Amino acid sequence: MLNQLxxxxxxxxxxxxxxxxxxxxxxxxxYLTGFQIAWELALRMQQGHPLEDxxx
Numbered sequence: 615m616l617n618q619l620x621x622x623x624x625x626x627x628x629x630x631x632x633x634x635x636x637x638x639x640x641x642x643x644x645y646l647t648g649f650q651i652a653w654e655l656a657l658r659m660q661q662g663h664p665l666e667d668x669x670x
Contacts, residue, residue: 622657630642
């Protein structure tokens with residue numbers, strides 16, 4: 615079994631890939647937004663929540 619994902623707020627740091635470092639702030643923000651969306655979807659799948667319903 616795979617390790618359980620923690621809540622996003624429990625992560626101490628999110629690594630930004632090297633190709634995004636030195637880019638305009640909006641590009642880095644877009645990467646982090648995508649990361650947040652993917653993490654949230656993974657948590658919902660892991661916990662058996664419907665993907666289209668907001669988590670409580």
